[in-house]
Amino acid sequence: xxxxxxxxxxxxxxxxxxxxxxxxxxxxxxxxxxxxxxxxxxxxxxxxxxxxxxxxxxxxxxxxxxxxxxxxxxxxxxxxxxxxxxxxxxxxxxxxxxxxxxxxxxxxxxxxxxxxxxxxxxxxxxxxxxxxxxxxxxxxxxxxxxxxxxxxxxxxxxxxxxxxxxxxxxxxxxxxxxxxxxxxxxxxxxxxxxxxxxxxxxxxxxxxxxxxxxxxxxxxxxxxxxxxxxxxxxxxxxxxxxxxxxxxxxxxxxxxxxxxxxxxxxxxxxxxxxxxxxxxxxxxxxxxxxxxxxxxxxxxxxxxxxxxxxxxxxxxxxx
Amino acid sequence: xxxxxxxxxxxxxxxxxxxxxxxxxxxxxxxxxxxxxxxxxxxxxxxxxxxxxxxxxxxxxxxxxxxxxxxxxxxxxxxxxxxxxxxxxxxxxxxxxxxxxxxxxxxxxxxxxxxxxxxxxxxxxxxxxxxxxxxxxxxxxxxxxxxxxxxxxxxxxxxxxxxxxxxxxxxxxxxxxxxxxxxxxxxxxxxxxxxxxxxxxxxxxxxxxxxxxxxxxxxxxxxxxxxxxxxxxxxxxxxxxxxxxxxxxxxxxxxxxxxxxxxxxxxxxxxxxxxxxxxxxxxxxxxxxxxxxxxxxxxxxxxxxxxxxxxxxxxxxxxxxxxxxxxxxxxxxxxxxxxxxxxxxxxxxxxxxxxxxxxxxxxxxxxxxxxxxxxxxxx
Amino acid sequence: xxxxxxxxxxxxxxxxxxxxxxxxxxxxxxxxxxxxxxxxxxxxxxxxxxxxxxxxxxxxxxxxxxxxxxxxxxxxxxxxxxxxxxxxxxxxxxxxxxxxxxxxxxxxxxxxxxxxxxxxxxxxxxxxxxxxxxxxxxxxxxxxxxxxxxxxxxxxxxxxxxxxxxxxxxxxxxxxxxxxxxxxxxxxxxxxxxxxxxxxxxxxxxxxxxxxxxxxxxxxxxxxxxxxxxxxxxxxxxxxxxxxxxxxxxxxxxxxxxx
Ligand SMILES: Cc1cc2nc3c(=O)[nH]c(=O)nc-3n(C[C@H](O)[C@H](O)[C@H](O)COP(=O)(O)OP(=O)(O)OC[C@H]3O[C@@H](n4cnc5c(N)ncnc54)[C@H](O)[C@@H]3O)c2cc1C
Numbered sequence: 001x002x003x004x005x006x007x008x009x010x011x012x013x014x015x016x017x018x019x020x021x022x023x024x025x026x027x028x029x030x031x032x033x034x035x036x037x038x039x040x041x042x043x044x045x046x047x048x049x050x051x052x053x054x055x056x057x058x059x060x061x062x063x064x065x066x067x068x069x070x071x072x073x074x075x076x077x078x079x080x081x082x083x084x085x086x087x088x089x090x091x092x093x094x095x096x097x098x099x100x101x102x103x104x105x106x107x108x109x110x111x112x113x114x115x116x117x118x119x120x121x122x123x124x125x126x127x128x129x130x131x132x133x134x135x136x137x138x139x140x141x142x143x144x145x146x147x148x149x150x151x152x153x154x155x156x157x158x159x160x161x162x163x164x165x166x167x168x169x170x171x172x173x174x175x176x177x178x179x180x181x182x183x184x185x186x187x188x189x190x191x192x193x194x195x196x197x198x199x200x201x202x203x204x205x206x207x208x209x210x211x212x213x214x215x216x217x218x219x220x221x222x223x224x225x226x227x228x229x230x231x232x233x234x235x236x237x238x239x240x241x242x243x244x245x246x247x248x249x250x251x252x253x254x255x256x257x258x259x260x261x262x263x264x265x266x267x268x269x270x271x272x273x274x275x276x277x278x279x280x281x282x283x284x285x286x287x288x289x290x291x292x293x294x295x296x297x298x299x300x301x302x303x304x305x306x307x308x309x310x311x312x313x314x315x316x317x318x319x
Numbered sequence: 320x321x322x323x324x325x326x327x328x329x330x331x332x333x334x335x336x337x338x339x340x341x342x343x344x345x346x347x348x349x350x351x352x353x354x355x356x357x358x359x360x361x362x363x364x365x366x367x368x369x370x371x372x373x374x375x376x377x378x379x380x381x382x383x384x385x386x387x388x389x390x391x392x393x394x395x396x397x398x399x400x401x402x403x404x405x406x407x408x409x410x411x412x413x414x415x416x417x418x419x420x421x422x423x424x425x426x427x428x429x430x431x432x433x434x435x436x437x438x439x440x441x442x443x444x445x446x447x448x449x450x451x452x453x454x455x456x457x458x459x460x461x462x463x464x465x466x467x468x469x470x471x472x473x474x475x476x477x478x479x480x481x482x483x484x485x486x487x488x489x490x491x492x493x494x495x496x497x498x499x500x501x502x503x504x505x506x507x508x509x510x511x512x513x514x515x516x517x518x519x520x521x522x523x524x525x526x527x528x529x530x531x532x533x534x535x536x537x538x539x540x541x542x543x544x545x546x547x548x549x550x551x552x553x554x555x556x557x558x559x560x561x562x563x564x565x566x567x568x569x570x571x572x573x574x575x576x577x578x579x580x581x582x583x584x585x586x587x588x589x590x591x592x593x594x595x596x597x598x599x600x601x602x603x604x605x606x607x608x609x610x611x612x613x614x615x616x617x618x619x620x621x622x623x624x625x626x627x628x629x630x631x632x633x634x635x636x637x638x639x640x641x642x643x644x645x646x647x648x649x650x651x652x653x654x655x656x657x658x659x660x661x662x663x664x665x666x667x668x669x670x671x672x673x674x675x676x677x678x679x680x681x682x683x684x685x686x687x688x689x690x691x692x693x694x695x696x697x698x
Numbered sequence: 699x700x701x702x703x704x705x706x707x708x709x710x711x712x713x714x715x716x717x718x719x720x721x722x723x724x725x726x727x728x729x730x731x732x733x734x735x736x737x738x739x740x741x742x743x744x745x746x747x748x749x750x751x752x753x754x755x756x757x758x759x760x761x762x763x764x765x766x767x768x769x770x771x772x773x774x775x776x777x778x779x780x781x782x783x784x785x786x787x788x789x790x791x792x793x794x795x796x797x798x799x800x801x802x803x804x805x806x807x808x809x810x811x812x813x814x815x816x817x818x819x820x821x822x823x824x825x826x827x828x829x830x831x832x833x834x835x836x837x838x839x840x841x842x843x844x845x846x847x848x849x850x851x852x853x854x855x856x857x858x859x860x861x862x863x864x865x866x867x868x869x870x871x872x873x874x875x876x877x878x879x880x881x882x883x884x885x886x887x888x889x890x891x892x893x894x895x896x897x898x899x900x901x902x903x904x905x906x907x908x909x910x911x912x913x914x915x916x917x918x919x920x921x922x923x924x925x926x927x928x929x930x931x932x933x934x935x936x937x938x939x940x941x942x943x944x945x946x947x948x949x950x951x952x953x954x955x956x957x
Contacts, residue, residue: 015860073829073839098859102841105826109796109833114917117824135822135923139715140723142920182838182872186854186865197861203956227957245844245879246858251711251820252734252878260956271711277929281954283946290660292586298932299949301942311943316957319947329766330773330891333731338885368888381888 002087003029005057006080006094006103007040009048010071014040016200017095019055020160024122025093026056026167031124034090036167037061039174041079043069046171053169055162061174068178070185071099075178077106082176084111088149091129093122096154097199104154114146118255119153120278129153137251137274157199158257159278191246198247201230203260204276206249207242208234210265210286210305214242219309220264226316232256232276234266250275264305268293285309331387335394338367347399350525351670356481357402357525364395364402365436370409374418374434378426381434385560385622389567393615396571400674401525403571407564408477408526409433412682413440416486416502416557420545429484429504438483442561443473443505443531444554451687453488454497454551458533460489466537467503472515472530477681479529480514483507486557487533488550500550504542511536522673559632560625561682562639566618569642569678573611576646576653576671580604583657583666600656607649614642633695640688643678650675699752699848702807703743703776704799704815704827705736707760707767711820721922732767735816737774737883738876743814744775745881746848753777755807759787759795765899772894773886779897780807784904786911792826794914799827800834801907810871812853817842817875828875838868841875 003025008015022038029036038057040048042064049060063079080103084092092107094100096118108115120141121132131144131153146152198204205227207220217231224231233243235250249256251271261279266272268284268291276282277296284297285305294300301308324332342363350357364370372388374380388410396403417430432438449455458471469489476485485505492499505512515530545553581604584595594600617638624631650672654661661668679685709715710729718724732740743754754776758764761783768779782798790798803810813835818825825841832839838853844863845856853872856863886894904914935942935949950957 073832073841077829077833098842101825102829102839105792105824105829106833106839108793108826109830112793112917114791114793115824115826116918117826130921133823134926135920136709136713136715136723137711137820137823138926140717140923141926142723142923145919145921147917147919183840183866183868186867188859188862188864190862199860245877246863248878255823260950260954273929277926281950281956282929282932283950290586294934295586295931296929298954299946300932300934301946302934302936303939303942307939308943311939312946315943315947319951326766326769327891327895330770330886330894331888333770334773334885334891366887367885372888376889376892382892383888387888 001090002035002037003091003093004083004087004089005036005038006092007038007048007052008095008097008100009040009042009045012042012045012047014048014051015095015097016162017097017100017155017157019162020157021093021095021155022052022055022057023163023165024155024160025091026163026165028091028122028124028129032090032127035059037087037089039063039080039083041068041076049169049171053167054164056165056167058168059170059172061172063174063176065175065178067181072181072183072185073102073106074183075181076103077110078179079174079176080107081110083174084113084150090150092150092152094154096156100154104152108152111150113150113152114148115152115154116144116146117154118156120156120159122153137271138255138277139274156255156257158202191244195224196228196230198230198232198249198254199256201256201258203227203229203262204232204249204256204258205229205262205264206232206234206266206276207237207264208266209236209240210267211237211242212265216265217243219305222313223262223309226313234272263293263297264309266293267291268296327383328387328390331383331390332394335391339394339398343395343402344398348667348670350399350401354519354524356527357399357405360402361405361436361439364406369406370436371414371434372410374414374430378418379431379435380414385563385625386619389563389618389622392564392567393571393574396568397575399525400568400572401523403568404477404523405526407561407568408442409440411561411564412442412557413484413486415560416544416553417504419556420502420553424541425504425544433484439478439481440484440486441476441478441482442557443476443479443485443487445473445475447472447474451684453554454500456488456490456500458487458489459493460491460501460503462540463537465540467540467543469503469505469511469533469536469538471533474530475518476529476531477526479531480517480527485531486544488554491547491550495548497551498548500554501547502544502550502553503538504544505536505538509536509538521676522670523677558682559635562635563618563622563625565678565682566614566621566635566638566642569639569646569675570611570615570618572646572671572675572678573607573614573642573649576649576668576675577604577607577611579666579668580653580656594656603652603656607645607652610641610645611649614638614645617641633692636683636688636691639678639682640685640692643675643685646675646678699746699750699812700810701743701746701752701754702803702810702813703736703739703754703756703771704813704831705740705756705758705767705771706733706816706819707731707758707764708733708819708821715925717923717925722920723923730763730766732770733816733819735818735820735876735878738878738880739814739816740771740774740776741881741883742846742876744884746812750848752811755780757799757802757807758782759790759798761788768899769894770886772897772899773891774884775890777897779899781899781901782907783901786904786914789916789919790914791916791918792824792830793917796827796830796834797914798904798907798909799831801909802902803835805907806902812848812870813837813873815873815875817877828873832873835873838872840866840868840872842877843874844877844879846874846880
């Protein structure tokens with residue numbers, strides 16, 4: 001039996017969570033003696049194989065086809081489902097990105113497999129697996145079991161450690177029948193520019209109502225750029241129209257777990273904590289000493305963010 | 320006996336709560352601070368049918384129960400008591416008397432206008448010399464040909480500055496005391512009408528409290544509401560229903576104070592632990608919650624009796640008395656639980672405190688409520 | 699147009715989560731609401747009907763209580779509702795739910811032009827049903843959608859992807875899952891609430907759908923749940939701005955080692 005990682009690539013570039021999934025796959029494979037296989041889907045993606053090998057893949061299946069040049073859920077899911085049918089792996093892992101989550105679910109729908117989305121831990125136990133997945137927006141952690149020969153799981157980005165390891169890295173072609181696409185991709189608009197993607201960023205700088213207005217986000221952007229960080233926002237700032245919803249962190253926004261989360265002018269409502277409570281380190285900057293953010297922040301600064309952030313940016317530049 | 324909401328009531332609750340949180344709460348602080356009438360919110364409430372909750376659908380109301388009405392007022396007042404009273408006055412003090420005493424033609428026009436929210440209503444009863452002693456009116460209405468001619472001044476009239484229609488109580492025969500009073504529907508775009516002094520007041524500052532001035536104000540003969548000489552009955556019947564609205568408003572304020580104080584007590588740490596762990600704080604919250612629940616049951620029962628077409632005057636008075644005193648106590652102790660922070664405008668507790676007080680005064684003071692209850696049980 | 703909206707009743711997002719003695723999450727005393735993302739789906743369905751005419755059918759899999767979420771959708775303006783309610787579905791996972799919905803939609807409720815759903819439910823956070831359902835019904839699918847235009851038998855949508863947005867076009871019928879921002883959700887009006895009481899709400903069992911308990915056997919089971927470890931307050935840095943900033947940078951570098 002095998003453990004399969006379905007790699008996620010865009011324009012030939014593999015996403016970071018793919019390496020996280022491979023590293024976790026390798027750890028689980030080492031424990032259970034299974035082989036680790038990777039599947040990469042796309043057009044002109046053969047070059048991805050080299051990189052996948054670095055994280056321990058024993059075999060890399062490449063589904064390379066012009067019909068797969070643009071990602072559509074139905075074509076990619078058909079490939080993944082066909083691969084599952086061929087391999088009947090014990091476990092299929094992929095990132096819980098926007099694409100990963102729907103791809104896994106659609107493939108699971110075709111293959112009639114159980115899927116646990118958004119896992120933060122996987123344990124192997126007596127030939128079976130236990131999956132931990134936060135429910136109720138992180139207010140509880142559920143432990144799940146999947147019945148059936150093949151189990152699917154998507155992994156929360158930034159949670160599983162990346163480890164390089166050598167795999168045999170044999171490359172094989174995988175050429176299943178590809179159904180006609182039902183969806184045409186008309187355009188792709190990147191919005192975050194040079195900043196990293198929110199859910200994958202190691203560092204996130206977020207702002208809230210305490211910024212006082214949309215112009216306050218200039219401060220957050222400066223801070224983010226001095227740290228190579230992504231920019232996030234609380235719901236209050238999104239509702240006020242200061243920031244687009246894609247930047248919202250929290251219960252009805254994105255769930256993130258960066259190494260460092262700097263919350264400025266964010267009170268720390270429970271709904272916000274649901275989206276960033278698993279960050280490794282939290283810094284809270286707020287003028288209200290009673291703000292809830294200080295109950296969760298590893299480092300708290302009570303004061304005027306209009307003074308603190310510029311000083312912090314200066315200090316970071318010095319360093 | 321059943322203590323569960325019907326499906327309709329649950330939906331009302333969910334809708335009103337989410338409306339209040341999303342549309343009312345964000346404006347509440349400014350509404351108070353700037354004495355600003357929340358015109359936009361009132362418009363939205365009208366679109367949702369909140370300005371004529373228990374007016375029949377035939378007259379462009381929502382055709383819902385008085386329990387639903389109480390739920391809606393409580394939820395809105397939970398975040399803004401001023402918005403709550405604007406709604407309550409239109410529903411209870413303006414729509415209700417036309418619904419109960421109006422002719423078919425009056426209902427088609429005035430009730431439909433107010434229930435749909437196209438027009439805003441108010442009740443003009445109080446005068447400088449007629450407060451608790453509401454029958455002692457000086458304002459007169461005299462029939463002159465096909466018109467009633469009105470002269471006099473009303474004070475403290477909620478919605479008076481914005482209203483389009485006024486349900487007015489005036490003396491048609493001073494010699495007969497309260498049997499000489501009659502009720503009228505007055506369209507306020509009348510040359511004989513003007514708004515006088517606007518009160519600057521402690522709380523519910525987003526709702527206007529106005530003086531209404533009538534100088535040879537001519538209205539059509541047909542705008543008599545009910546019968547000549549039955550105006551005092553119109554006023555008392557109207558106020559009985561209004562008290563369900565004010566009780567619900569008070570419940571909203573009480574709940575706001577209790578919820579905010581509870582949340583604060585869990586977070587505020589003194590002497591190394593949250594103050595919620597102190598029995599002194601726990602007892603305050605326990606008492607307040609108990610009184611709130613009791614007041615809510617009384618209010619819902621009064622609303623229920625009204626829905627059943629049974630007499631509910633005593634119950635409405637009990638509900639208003641209990642709810643108002645609970646609101647005042649909850650706001651007072653809520654501030655106490657927040658300590659110095661509660662006294663500042665950083666927290667809304669001081670606003671709840673200022674808003675709560677009026678519920679012990681208007682539509683009958685707490686003393687008058689006791690009088691009504693006593694009269695009922697001693698008769 | 700026949701517009702179907704799949705909804706779910708979930709815990710109020712403010713609900714406090716309590717794990718019972720059986721290691722499962724207790725729903726006792728919890729206020730239940732229409733899943734927030736599903737509100738956008740219902741709104742979009744009603745808007746579509748208001749523009750293009752037709753009928754909005756809301757469907758869900760759930761227990762008796764789930765009727766409330768359906769009625770709420772009816773009060774917002776949907777025309778009819780179907781509840782799939784069966785003891786065998788009590789612990790339904792995303793697989794089971796999508797099997798049941800797929801059967802309903804390919805059989806009793808066939809002939810739809812578009813299906814709306816929320817992008818995920820805030821309780822299990824699985825985000826699986828729309829994609830699974832699209833697989834079972836072999837439909838074009840767009841998830842996490844923030845703008846929709848339906849015209850000439852086609853859907854043009856904008857959806858969020860990591861790091862940006864994507865514009866997709868697809869022929870109808872299609873399944874579209876809603877993200878916050880898709881529209882402004884209306885409140886049910888009071889007359890709407892009154893009308894909802896009289897709108898048809900059909901309750902169907904698995905047998906009515908021609909499914910057996912095996913067909914909807916769940917594949918995923920929650921063995922247990924626990925509350926996450928509480929985060930503790932760390933240290934507050936005090937002093938002049940320059941001092942605290944220097945201290946913070948120092949700590950982030952040498953203690954936390956995150957920059
Ligand atoms: C903000 C606001 C909004 C209002 N809105 C309206 C409105 O929309 N329409 C309207 O017509 N009126 C309105 N009123 C008037 C309100 O109903 C009266 O103020 C109230 O009924 C009390 O009358 P009063 O102020 O004249 O006090 P008074 O009657 O002078 O009472 C003074 C004190 O004496 C006590 N008292 C009086 N009589 C008795 C008694 N018999 N036994 C025991 N104690 C007694 C009272 O309880 C009170 O403590 C409003 C008032 C305010 C402040």
